[in-house]
Amino acid sequence: MKKITTVCPYCGTGCKMNLVVENDKVISAEPAMGRTNEGNLCLKGYYGWDFLNDTNLLTPRLKSPMIRREKGGKLENVSWDEAISFASEKLKRIKAENGPDAIMTTGSARGPGNEANFVMQKFARAAIGTNNVDHCARV
Amino acid sequence: MSNAITEIQDTKCLLVFGYNAADSHPVVARHINKARANGAKVIVVDPRKIESARVADQWLALKNGSNMAVVNALANVLITENLVDQNFINNYTEGFEEFKAVVEKYTPESVEKITGLKAEDVRMAARTYAAAPNAMILWGMGVTQYGQATDVVRGLAALALMTGNFGKRGAGCGPVRGQNNVQGTCDMGMLPDVYPGYQKVTDDAAREKFEKHWGVKLSPDEGYKITDLGHKVKDGSCRAYYIFGEDPAQTEADLAHLRKTLQAMELVIVQDIFMTQTAEMADVIFPATSWGEHEGVYSSADRGFQRFSKAVTPPPGVKTDWEIFCLMSQAMGYPMSYENTKEIWDEIRELCPLYAGATYEKMEGLKSVQWPCPTEDHPGTSFLFEGNTFSTPSGKGQFIAAEWRAPMELPDGDYPLVLSTVREVGHYSCRSMTGNCSALQTLADEPGYIQMHPSDCEKYGVKDQQLVWISSRRGKVISRISANERVNKDVVYMTYQWWIGACNELTIEHVDPVSATPEYKYCAVKVEGIEDQAWAENYVQTEYSNLKSKLRTAARG
Numbered sequence: 001m002k003k004i005t006t007v008c009p010y011c012g013t014g015c016k017m018n019l020v021v022e023n024d025k026v027i028s029a030e031p032a033m034g035r036t037n038e039g040n041l042c043l044k045g046y047y048g049w050d051f052l053n054d055t056n057l058l059t060p061r062l063k064s065p066m067i068r069r070e071k072g073g074k075l076e077n078v079s080w081d082e083a084i085s086f087a088s089e090k091l092k093r094i095k096a097e098n099g100p101d102a103i104m105t106t107g108s109a110r111g112p113g114n115e116a117n118f119v120m121q122k123f124a125r126a127a128i129g130t131n132n133v134d135h136c137a138r139v
Numbered sequence: 140m141s142n143a144i145t146e147i148q149d150t151k152c153l154l155v156f157g158y159n160a161a162d163s164h165p166v167v168a169r170h171i172n173k174a175r176a177n178g179a180k181v182i183v184v185d186p187r188k189i190e191s192a193r194v195a196d197q198w199l200a201l202k203n204g205s206n207m208a209v210v211n212a213l214a215n216v217l218i219t220e221n222l223v224d225q226n227f228i229n230n231y232t233e234g235f236e237e238f239k240a241v242v243e244k245y246t247p248e249s250v251e252k253i254t255g256l257k258a259e260d261v262r263m264a265a266r267t268y269a270a271a272p273n274a275m276i277l278w279g280m281g282v283t284q285y286g287q288a289t290d291v292v293r294g295l296a297a298l299a300l301m302t303g304n305f306g307k308r309g310a311g312c313g314p315v316r317g318q319n320n321v322q323g324t325c326d327m328g329m330l331p332d333v334y335p336g337y338q339k340v341t342d343d344a345a346r347e348k349f350e351k352h353w354g355v356k357l358s359p360d361e362g363y364k365i366t367d368l369g370h371k372v373k374d375g376s377c378r379a380y381y382i383f384g385e386d387p388a389q390t391e392a393d394l395a396h397l398r399k400t401l402q403a404m405e406l407v408i409v410q411d412i413f414m415t416q417t418a419e420m421a422d423v424i425f426p427a428t429s430w431g432e433h434e435g436v437y438s439s440a441d442r443g444f445q446r447f448s449k450a451v452t453p454p455p456g457v458k459t460d461w462e463i464f465c466l467m468s469q470a471m472g473y474p475m476s477y478e479n480t481k482e483i484w485d486e487i488r489e490l491c492p493l494y495a496g497a498t499y500e501k502m503e504g505l506k507s508v509q510w511p512c513p514t515e516d517h518p519g520t521s522f523l524f525e526g527n528t529f530s531t532p533s534g535k536g537q538f539i540a541a542e543w544r545a546p547m548e549l550p551d552g553d554y555p556l557v558l559s560t561v562r563e564v565g566h567y568s569c570r571s572m573t574g575n576c577s578a579l580q581t582l583a584d585e586p587g588y589i590q591m592h593p594s595d596c597e598k599y600g601v602k603d604q605q606l607v608w609i610s611s612r613r614g615k616v617i618s619r620i621s622a623n624e625r626v627n628k629d630v631v632y633m634t635y636q637w638w639i640g641a642c643n644e645l646t647i648e649h650v651d652p653v654s655a656t657p658e659y660k661y662c663a664v665k666v667e668g669i670e671d672q673a674w675a676e677n678y679v680q681t682e683y684s685n686l687k688s689k690l691r692t693a694a695r696g
């Protein structure tokens with residue numbers, strides 16, 4: 001059994017917590033003495049981790065890249081190489097035809113974290129060439 | 140937030156405006172209770188008798204949609220009763236005379252009909268706020284999710300400015316941000332007008348810095364906002380949408396319209412952890428690692444950088460988000476690669492003076508660094524504006540006044556009730572995470588609830604726990620009545636995470652002109668009883684299992 005110190009993924013309070021892990025599975029969460037939470041957690045902090053065990057209560061975890069080859073068609077599992085090439089070819093064509101501002105991107109205010117968002121906006125600004133970058137702060 | 144959340148305990152007066160801490164940030168609610176125990180006066184301005192209203196010295200139960208009128212009336216009292224800090228106004232602010240000219244006519248007496256508040260109560264609140272040696276204002280989405288939101292934020296900031304409540308411990312203003320990293324996404328420049336660290340894309344010097352660092356020409360034009368998407372797609376100027384870790388098909392206002400927008404696009408890429416309703420509509424799905432499976436830094440609502448860690452191995456087949464962007468970037472002809480998140484973070488520090496000193500080492504374990512943190516020997520910043528210098532071009536705090544505007548869609552004979560969307564403690568956002576947690580799912584499930592005052596239940600012939608139809612000019616959904624004396628009459632409240640009882644089928648895409656946030660807190664609806672409750676219960680279960688089964692089938696590929 002090990003304890004991993006982390007930050008709760010729900011709400012902007014930023015509560016520090018420990019995830020208790022056994023055999024590569026989270027088995028419980030406990031509060032830590034973070035700057036703001038001072039040894040407290042709420043309901044979501046205590047009980048909001050078991051989606052990691054792919055409980056399938058509401059909706060399944062995504063585990064493979066997927067593409068829909070044609071509008072109205074079905075999503076199908078493909079390799080990473082195929083998914084990246086499918087998506088990037090389409091983006092390149094749209095950029096060539098209508099310019100980079102024909103592509104919109106939005107970031108994630110949830111689990112991914114600051115580094116992931118930084119890399120996404122860099123991708124949008126440097127690789128695509130647009131400032132069409134936004135996120136759900138306004139919604 | 141201008142102050143650390145922990146400073147709430149040190150303030151002598153808390154004005155809590157349109158913010159239900161107990162449901163949205165339970166640990167912040169504890170700080171409010173502690174402030175009260177430490178002798179702070181607490182004033183709650185909210186149409187509902189929320190938890191904080193129960194411990195408050197004064198609860199101002201304003202009418203929904205009257206925020207600006209209440210703020211102007213509070214300012215009016217502060218000025219006419221000479222409760223302002225004239226020295227602070229003279230030395231550290233600008234625009235006070237113009238501000239005064241607008242709020243002059245907003246006596247609490249003159250706006251009683253709009254606000255629903257007795258003038259004497261508004262006067263008492265203003266006097267309490269002004270009497271405190273240091274006071275804090277906290278607000279939430281009860282302020283920001285209106286068509287008139289930015290004006291109200293400026294008005295609340297003006298109350299703090301005119302009473303000298305900035306630049307010291309336990310004095311200031313704070314929007315308490317909703318999602319865990321909504322502050323961080325702003326900090327990282329996930330906005331159409333700024334690079335990371337709030338450096339403007341239109342500022343030549345800033346742009347040149349990023350161009351030099353990234354070795355590529357960058358666009359000098361501001362991008363468009365998420366709420367512009369609908370008409371950009373309609374007029375053909377936007378053809379592709381890369382959605383990262385969001386479920387707009389659940390969380391946007393006016394969902395029918397949003398679905399049309401997504402369907403009209405040539406390419407929708409969704410990068411997520413779960414098969415959401417948005418992912419099910421995508422052309423490309425990139426499966427990513429989840430919280431718990433990767434590491435990095437989050438920014439808390441009070442500008443606090445904190446490290447989160449990997450606890451378990453991700454499922455085979457998924458990649459971390461930043462690796463996926465690097466692969467896409469490479470394929471688009473702009474090579475980008477990193478070894479780990481620390482290397483990314485160090486690039487962020489190099490490009491952003493506000494964060495330059497916030498090293499990974501300083502955030503080890505339980506430690507946290509609040510920006511601004513300009514150098515490695517800097518401890519970080521608990522409260523902003525020390526020395527009363529503000530982040531405006533002149534360095535002075537700006538007074539900006541606005542007239543009250545009514546919400547867009549007022550109730551009428553056809554749709555006699557107001558709908559306001561709110562939060563509940565056990566579920567979060569679009570529910571893809573909490574809905575997959577057994578304990579949280581047990582607490583509340585589909586189709587969710589409509590909170591309604593018991594006298595309205597009687598008026599509309601519906602009973603507690605009954606299923607009903609609720610509709611607006613944009614959609615119709617089924618939900619369950621929760622008769623609740625703590626909500627006001629003529630207004631109903633729904634939480635936004637339900638799939639069958641999805642309140643965003645009803646909400647209106649009327650946005651604030653500056654923030655472009657939709658008016659989630661106000662639209663006109665009607666509620667109709669359902670004769671055959673057994674049929675209705677069965678309908679909810681059937682719809683819910685059909686939707687779940689559709690997503691399961693889609694996820695199989």
